[in-house]
Amino acid sequence: MAKRLAGKPVVEKIAEEIGGRVASLADKGIVCGLSLLRVGERPDDLSYERTAEKRAESLGIEVRKTVLDEGVSQAGIEAAIDEVNGDESIHGCLMFRPLPSDINEQAVCDALATEKDIDGISSAALAAVFMDRDFGFAPCTAAACMRVLDYYDVPLEGAHVVVVGRSLVIGKPIAMMLLRRNATVTLCHSRTKDLAAVMRAADIVVCATGRARMFKAECFSPDQVVLDVGINFDEAGKLCGDVDFDEVEPIVGAITPVPGGIGSVTTSVLMAHVVEAAERTTSA
Ligand code: NDP
Numbered sequence: 001m002a003k004r005l006a007g008k009p010v011v012e013k014i015a016e017e018i019g020g021r022v023a024s025l026a027d028k029g030i031v032c033g034l035s036l037l038r039v040g041e042r043p044d045d046l047s048y049e050r051t052a053e054k055r056a057e058s059l060g061i062e063v064r065k066t067v068l069d070e071g072v073s074q075a076g077i078e079a080a081i082d083e084v085n086g087d088e089s090i091h092g093c094l095m096f097r098p099l100p101s102d103i104n105e106q107a108v109c110d111a112l113a114t115e116k117d118i119d120g121i122s123s124a125a126l127a128a129v130f131m132d133r134d135f136g137f138a139p140c141t142a143a144a145c146m147r148v149l150d151y152y153d154v155p156l157e158g159a160h161v162v163v164v165g166r167s168l169v170i171g172k173p174i175a176m177m178l179l180r181r182n183a184t185v186t187l188c189h190s191r192t193k194d195l196a197a198v199m200r201a202a203d204i205v206v207c208a209t210g211r212a213r214m215f216k217a218e219c220f221s222p223d224q225v226v227l228d229v230g231i232n233f234d235e236a237g238k239l240c241g242d243v244d245f246d247e248v249e250p251i252v253g254a255i256t257p258v259p260g261g262i263g264s265v266t267t268s269v270l271m272a273h274v275v276e277a278a279e280r281t282t283s284a
Contacts, residue, residue, distance in 0.1 A: 003152075003254040005227075007264035010151045014268040015059060021275050022060045025282070032061040032278045034271075035084045035093040035116075039077065039103075040070035045096040048267075052094065055267050061274055064090060074103055078111050085113040091281065092118035092137075092274040115280060118273035120173065129173045132180050137273045142173035144265040145206060145227050146181075148256060154204065154225050157182040162199050164188045164215070164242075165208035170229055174206055195219070207242040215243045223253040229262050 034056050038045050056063045084093045093116050099105045109121040114136050117125045125136035161178050165171035166189045175185045199219040205226050212232035230242030241258030
């Protein structure tokens with residue numbers, strides 16, 4: 001049986017780290033402020049919002065919610081972003097996406113001040129990740145994958161990592177972050193030839209495709225470390241990852257579960273980024 005790389009101890013470690021930092025900021029009269037910006041009432045967004053609110057509250061981070069009507073205009077959303085940018089009590093902003101299809105989403109993302117872009121959605125923040133620069137923040141899910149690998153002491157230098165999925169939210173940034181740590185990275189996607197063989201050859205596999213339980217035994221080999229980033233629902237409405245956990249767990253060396261894996265750490269990374277954003281205002 002594989003070692004289960006649970007998110008819980010990672011979450012606890014981050015909470016411990018954050019606790020002291022929130023207290024030091026409070027001593028300087030700074031209360032960390034998180035803006036949650038939502039358009040409409042999508043169930044996924046509402047669920048993530050509740051989780052983020054609860055986590056922030058437990059850590060002493062103040063939440064400010066902005067909810068815009070589904071029919072909001074480009075100018076309306078950008079005005080809400082301007083307000084966040086200009087509000088000194090807000091240190092970081094999480095905007096739920098996707099935005100409605102008639103909105104130019106990248107323009108909205110780029111309107112957010114880089115220092116408050118705690119989920120790496122702006123072009124500037126992503127450019128920093130791609131250029132190995134330390135301003136801005138990386139997308140939280142990619143950062144959560146790195147946290148999990150580090151918490152469980154998975155060696156990265158020289159390791160062959162296969163990342164399946166090339167989105168700007170997960171696949172591409174995680175590939176860059178792994179490269180920075182001297183891993184050898186193969187970035188795969190829906191057109192990759194003989195994907196199962198490519199995956200089997202890796203030391204570490206990161207699956208981020210959004211395809212429920214698509215990756216089965218033939219894609220894996222013994223001793224591999226598997227990070228399953230997918231958050232999907234199967235035909236029965238059950239939450240599951242991209243990896244067929246029951247089939248793959250007996251083969252590999254270590255694997256993150258879904259639920260209880262990367263997803264749970266992502267919210268904690270978001271909180272860590274808010275705290276860091278608040279700290280940066282004191283050293284600016
Ligand atoms: P996208 O739909 O933006 O990207 C999916 C990627 O997977 C694409 O690059 C696509 O390839 C690739 N892909 C799709 N099908 C296959 C296939 N059959 N074989 C190989 N590659 C394939 O998804 P996201 O990156 O936004 O999200 C991925 C998953 O991560 C989802 O399940 C999402 O819910 C989850 N997620 C998890 C989070 C967490 O905190 N754990 C946070 C955010 C998302 P191509 O480019 O060729 O189309």
